[in-house]
Amino acid sequence: MNHRAGRLTPLRRRVLDAEFERLLELDEEARAERLRRLARRCPRLTQWLGPLLEALSDKAEHLEAMIREVADSAVSELDGEDPELSPGTRLGPWRLTGLVGRGGMGHVYRAERADGAFRMDAAVKVIRVRRDRRLRSRLTVERQLLARLDHPNIARILDGGTTDDGQAWLVMEWISGRDLNRCRDEHHDDPQACLAQFLRLAEAVNHAHQRRVVHGDIKPANVRVGEDGRVRLLDFGVARLLAGEEEEPNNRIRALTPAWSAPELRAGEPVSMQSDLWSLGALLYWMLTGERFDPAFADDAQSLAVRLSDRARNEDLAAIIATAAALSPEDRYPSAADLIRDIERYRRCEPVLAREPTRRYLATRFMQRNPFAVGLSALAGLLLVLGLAGTSWQARQAALERDRARLEASKTERVSEFLVSLFEQADPWLARNRELTARDLVDRGAERIRVLRETPQVQAEMYRLLARVHRGLADYEQAGRLASEAVEVLENDPDAPPVARAEAWAMRAETLGSQGRYREAEQAHRRALALVEDEAPPVRARFMNGLGLTLYSLGHLEEAGKLLERALAIRSEHSPDSAELAESYNNLALLYATIDRHEIARDHYDRAIVLRRRVLGEDHPTTSFSLTNLASLLVQTGQAEEAMPAFREALAIRRNAFGPEHPAVASVLYQMGWANANLERFEQARDYYQQALAIRRGVMGDKHPSVAVLYNAMASVARADGQHAEALNLLEKALDIYRNSYGESHHDIALVLGNLGATHMVLGDFERAVELLQRALSMNRAELGERHHHVADNLRTLAELHLQSHNFEQAADYARQALETYRLLHEDASHPAVADTRQLLARIDAGR
Numbered sequence: 001m002n003h004r005a006g007r008l009t010p011l012r013r014r015v016l017d018a019e020f021e022r023l024l025e026l027d028e029e030a031r032a033e034r035l036r037r038l039a040r041r042c043p044r045l046t047q048w049l050g051p052l053l054e055a056l057s058d059k060a061e062h063l064e065a066m067i068r069e070v071a072d073s074a075v076s077e078l079d080g081e082d083p084e085l086s087p088g089t090r091l092g093p094w095r096l097t098g099l100v101g102r103g104g105m106g107h108v109y110r111a112e113r114a115d116g117a118f119r120m121d122a123a124v125k126v127i128r129v130r131r132d133r134r135l136r137s138r139l140t141v142e143r144q145l146l147a148r149l150d151h152p153n154i155a156r157i158l159d160g161g162t163t164d165d166g167q168a169w170l171v172m173e174w175i176s177g178r179d180l181n182r183c184r185d186e187h188h189d190d191p192q193a194c195l196a197q198f199l200r201l202a203e204a205v206n207h208a209h210q211r212r213v214v215h216g217d218i219k220p221a222n223v224r225v226g227e228d229g230r231v232r233l234l235d236f237g238v239a240r241l242l243a244g245e246e247e248e249p250n251n252r253i254r255a256l257t258p259a260w261s262a263p264e265l266r267a268g269e270p271v272s273m274q275s276d277l278w279s280l281g282a283l284l285y286w287m288l289t290g291e292r293f294d295p296a297f298a299d300d301a302q303s304l305a306v307r308l309s310d311r312a313r314n315e316d317l318a319a320i321i322a323t324a325a326a327l328s329p330e331d332r333y334p335s336a337a338d339l340i341r342d343i344e345r346y347r348r349c350e351p352v353l354a355r356e357p358t359r360r361y362l363a364t365r366f367m368q369r370n371p372f373a374v375g376l377s378a379l380a381g382l383l384l385v386l387g388l389a390g391t392s393w394q395a396r397q398a399a400l401e402r403d404r405a406r407l408e409a410s411k412t413e414r415v416s417e418f419l420v421s422l423f424e425q426a427d428p429w430l431a432r433n434r435e436l437t438a439r440d441l442v443d444r445g446a447e448r449i450r451v452l453r454e455t456p457q458v459q460a461e462m463y464r465l466l467a468r469v470h471r472g473l474a475d476y477e478q479a480g481r482l483a484s485e486a487v488e489v490l491e492n493d494p495d496a497p498p499v500a501r502a503e504a505w506a507m508r509a510e511t512l513g514s515q516g517r518y519r520e521a522e523q524a525h526r527r528a529l530a531l532v533e534d535e536a537p538p539v540r541a542r543f544m545n546g547l548g549l550t551l552y553s554l555g556h557l558e559e560a561g562k563l564l565e566r567a568l569a570i571r572s573e574h575s576p577d578s579a580e581l582a583e584s585y586n587n588l589a590l591l592y593a594t595i596d597r598h599e600i601a602r603d604h605y606d607r608a609i610v611l612r613r614r615v616l617g618e619d620h621p622t623t624s625f626s627l628t629n630l631a632s633l634l635v636q637t638g639q640a641e642e643a644m645p646a647f648r649e650a651l652a653i654r655r656n657a658f659g660p661e662h663p664a665v666a667s668v669l670y671q672m673g674w675a676n677a678n679l680e681r682f683e684q685a686r687d688y689y690q691q692a693l694a695i696r697r698g699v700m701g702d703k704h705p706s707v708a709v710l711y712n713a714m715a716s717v718a719r720a721d722g723q724h725a726e727a728l729n730l731l732e733k734a735l736d737i738y739r740n741s742y743g744e745s746h747h748d749i750a751l752v753l754g755n756l757g758a759t760h761m762v763l764g765d766f767e768r769a770v771e772l773l774q775r776a777l778s779m780n781r782a783e784l785g786e787r788h789h790h791v792a793d794n795l796r797t798l799a800e801l802h803l804q805s806h807n808f809e810q811a812a813d814y815a816r817q818a819l820e821t822y823r824l825l826h827e828d829a830s831h832p833a834v835a836d837t838r839q840l841l842a843r844i845d846a847g848r
Contacts, residue, residue, distance in 0.1 A: 014069060023049065031076055059833045085126065090114060091169050092161050094124060110174065119475070119558075119785070125235075126167050149213060152537045152566045153204035155224070155232045162507035171276045172234065177226040180287075192347065194532065197231050200344060202280055204233050206336035207573065209273045216271035218279035219260035220286065244661040259292055263327055277336060281324025288317065293325060316346050319354035329553065333418035457496060460489040464507050474663050474699045480511040499539060502531035506546050513550055516704045516741050536581075541570040545584060552591055555746045555783050564588045579622070580610035586626050593633050594747075596788050596825055605630040620662065621657040624650035632671055638677040638832060647672045663706070670710060682717050689714050705748070708737035712752055719759055731756045750779035754794050770828065773798050789833070792821035796837055799844070807847040815841045 023031050031223040039046040080487035082663045084107060089096045093116035099107060106127040149156065159171035201223065205215060215222075215233065222234045253516060258266055262278035282293035289307060291788060297304040320342050326332045333339045333354075342352045351357060351365045467482035486504040490496040509524035525547035532539050548563035568584040575581050589604035605626060629641035629652040651668040658664050673688030693710045698705060711734035717725040735752045757772030776792040784790060795818035802811035819837040823829075 005357075009068050011728065025535055029436055031793065037817060061469055068758040091124060091126075091163065091171075092159060094122060094159065094519060095327075096124060096172055107370060111171065123155075123172045123174050124169055125172065126163070128671050139800065149208050149211065151204050151207040151569060152230065153200045154208070154231055155234045173232075173538050175224040175226050175234070180223040180225060180231070195347060196342060197225075198284050198287055199340060200231050201233055202343070205276055205280060209276070210573075211335055214271050214273055214274050216265075217257060217260070218276060218283055219257050220283065223256075223283075244747060262325075262329070263295060264329060272329070273335070274332055276330045277339060278325045278329075279334065281321045281332075281337060284324070285321050293321075295325070295327060297322065298324075313346065313349070314402075316352045316355060320346065320352055323354040346669050374682040376422045451642070457495040457500060460486040460493075460496070460500065460504060463489065466625060467511060471514055474513040474658075476511060476700070480508070480515060483508040483511045502528040502543060504655075505531065506543060509550065516700070516706070517623045518550055518553045518705075518741065519743075522547070522554060523597050525550050527835075532691075537570040538820070539576045541567040541574075541584075542580070543717065544570075545587060549587055552587075552594075554742065555748070557591060557784070559596060560587075561591055566590060577611070577615070579612065579615045582608045582615065582626070583622075585611070586629060589633075590629060593629075595634060595784060597638055598633065599721045602630070605633060619653055619656070621654060624653040624657075624668075627653075628668055628671055635671075635675045635678055638678075640675040644672070661695055661698065663696060666692040666699075666706075669695070670713065673835075676715060677713070677717055680720075683721055684716070684718050689717065703740060705735055705737060705741045707749070708741075708752075712755060713735070714756060717757050717758070719755075719762065724759055724763055727759050728756070745779055745783065747783040750776045750791065750794075752785065753779065754790070754797065757801075758797050761804070767804050769801055770798070773801065787821060787824050789822075789825055792818045792825065792833065792837075795821065797838065799837075799840055802841070803844050803847060806847065808844055811844045812841065812848075815844055 023034060035046060035049065038049070040048045052545035062345075067661060075687035084099055085096055087096055087098050091111070093113060093115035093819060094111040096109045097113050098110050099125070100110050106125060108394055109124045109126065111122050111124045113122070148454075155173040155175055157170055160169060162168050187529040205218070208215065215235075217235060218233070223235060225231050226232060260279050260282055264274035264318065265275050269275075285291070285293040285297075285304075291307070299306075299839045304322055308314035308317050320339070323331070323342075324333055324339050333342070338353075345352050349365060351362055354807055355361060428477040463482045463486035467479045467486065470476075470479035470482060481745070483504065485826070487501075487508050490501045490504050504800065505524050505528035508530065509521045512518075512521035525543070529540070529547055530544040532543055544563045544567040548567065549558045551557075551560035551563065564584065566580070566589050568588055571578065571581040571584050586602040586608040589601040592598075592601035592604065608626040609623065609630065612620065612626055616622055627646045629649070634640065634643035634646075647668055651665065651672070654662065654664045654668060669692035670689045673685045674693065676682075676688060677685035689710055693707065693714070696707050696710065711730040715730035718724075720732060731752055735749065735756070738746060740750060753772050756774060757769045760766075760767040760772065761823065773794055777791065777798070780788060780790045780794060795814045798812035799811045799818060802814060819841065822833045822837055825833075
């Protein structure tokens with residue numbers, strides 16, 4: 001049977017991208033074998049993967065041939081002005097809201113998501129090209145290559161297609177903010193700020209080049225500065241998307257701006273990585289001077305330096321720009337990464353590679369980097385001339401070394417005193433024949449950290465480490481106090497590095513999250529992330545991940561997803577085989593599972609487990625968290641029995657690591673209860689829930705959101721057993737805890753409201769049931785979007801309620817909405833949710 005590839009939805013695109021990345025890591029034989037397996041399991045997915053792999057094959061010039069073929073026959077005729085599309089026009093799932101710009105290639109519109117899947121604004125570029133039967137294939141392949149770009153400074157391409165009259169359209173991320181012209185004017189007197197922003201753009205270009213994608217039209221108009229201050233490069237790859245490889249330039253669209261295009265592009269040659277480098281050099285010159293770059297400067301670095309004369313070390317900047325924008329591609333930097341490294345050397349006052357390394361130049365940069373040491377050397381030379389240098393210089397050096405040694409010795413002595421005094425407490429004589437536990441030691445250690453007050457950074461680090469230990473021991477109150485001490489010490493130390501302060505704030509946030517104080521945790525995480533804004537991407541990723549998880553807990557799923565995806569992209573590039581990358585896969589999978597993107601959630605969990613087992617080991621507690629998350633996904637998708645072995649394995653790992661009375665153990669017990677409830681084994685479910693509740697209440701107290709989770713779960717079992725009064729009592733307690741933790745709107749609150757409504761329906765209080773279920777439906781739609789199983793569940797329960805009230809028309813309407821949502825979520829027409837809703841519709845029709 002032939003399978004059509006179907007429409008490439010956002011979910012399918014994400015699954016496709018993940019599988020594409022995995023295939024690229026395999027050798028040819030392993031790749032072919034995996035493709036064969038995928039063809040049997042997922043024929044539609046394989047139909048998308050085939051052209052992509054061909055496009056990147058070193059053996060075939062499939063993509064290049066396609067480019068030439070399509071460029072020859074699908075170029076724009078440009079025969080008059082295209083009519084402007086009116087607001088409200090639908091392009092796929094997008095609705096145009098207004099025209100925002102026009103140019104030689106076509107029109108740009110603002111648009112909004114119109115299919116109810118989620119809320120999003122976007123920019124839609126409608127491109128003037130002639131209808132051609134091969135255009136759709138060409139656009140699809142190239143869009144998928146561009147969709148692999150996942151960088152915080154690249155405005156992503158989200159979707160695309162062709163209109164009925166043959167025009168191509170591309171959907172890109174909408175960036176609210178200002179253009180680079182205003183940004184350059186604001187930072188005219190601060191070249192370091194300009195360089196920092198330029199580096200972010202160069203990193204974005206380098207990210208794309210590593211994935212064999214070029215921009216082709218880098219210029220100020222294609223750069224936006226968002227409201228958050230982050231620069232983003234727009235229209236990535238559009239020039240390559242539109243330009244063919246045909247040698248006759250008049251026969252293809254020239255998607256470039258001459259003033260910002262490399263000499264070879266103006267001569268009609270195709271876009272390349274080297275042409276992007278030329279444009280980056282021209283852009284850097286413009287950011288520093290406000291002037292357009294003249295290609296003649298590339299052969300006259302002296303004139304270029306004169307124009308940069310108001311900049312520090314202008315000869316270095318001139319050499320960097322001249323090398324990036326050299327007339328010949330062979331004379332430019334080999335890659336964007338080399339350009340980035342030279343700018344970073346400039347910022348550190350190190351010799352740049354674009355200049356000849358003469359002795360004088362190297363000596364000058366050394367002196368500028370080390371003025372104090374050079375000053376001492378000059379003084380020593382003067383004393384030597386006067387006949388005093390021998391004794392005086394040695395004395396000075398000895399004094400400096402002695403002072404340095406005393407400082408280090410003092411620090412070491414303080415830490416040693418602390419550790420010795422701590423472990424002395426384990427002496428049987430001092431402990432009075434009582435064996436001290438790890439908790440005893442850290443408790444006593446917290447009391448003694450104050451002896452380190454003369455070395456505040458060491459003191460703060462000890463506070464932070466002990467906070468982490470107490471959090472691991474589930475002593476969240478003490479962990480929070482210690483983390484607050486670390487923050488206070490570093491905030492009062494003017495010499496504390498930003499990263500150290502951020503680490504302290506992040507630990508404070510994590511302890512707040514463990515206490516269920518998520519809104520306070522969010523603010524602490526935001527403070528930590530702000531402190532590392534100028535740090536390297538892997539450092540920023542760590543703090544993005546923490547904030548993303550907290551936003552997920554608060555139900556702010558869209559913002560959480562963006563942060564977690566950015567962290568994953570950074571770690572994939574910088575830490576491809578690490579526990580940190582596994583963490584990102586795991587956390588994104590949590591979010592995808594919550595919004596019913598089960599396929600990509602399963603893929604990410606699988607990747608996290610493989611990485612954690614390889615990096616951390618089979619029995620590491622962190623590995624067990626991926627196991628339980630995957631098992632929960634199996635329960636969520638109707639495979640509760642298959643999930644039980646993973647739950648049992650995780651329970652054994654955690655009991656061995658944490659002991660029997662730890663919240664991490666309670667989490668597995670709760671999940672095992674949930675699995676048994678789905679299998680209608682209610683006695684076993686109740687037993688697991690009771691064990692988990694006892695642990696959580698004992699450790700976390702009665703008002704923690706994790707306790708509310710168990711109350712809600714136990715209410716479902718009570719209702720199944722006919723204990724309706726007990727179910728209502730448990731649900732009211734859960735609702736009180738959730739509102740205290742989250743406010744008035746959260747998907748967990750909606751879940752409890754829905755269960756309250758279902759319970760009142762069983763009791764015959766239809767008016768109260770309708771009120772609660774409609775509140776739950778509205779809240780779930782606002783928090784999770786239209787396409788979610790919680791929304792469908794609310795609709796189906798409302799249909800059942802109206803059926804019992806003999807309100808058949810209303811019942812049928814709700815049932816049809818539920819069925820449509822379930823069908824969107826489950827392609828399998830025999831899925832239990834789809835089948836049950838069909839039966840409900842049949843009962844409603846029979847009642848009518």
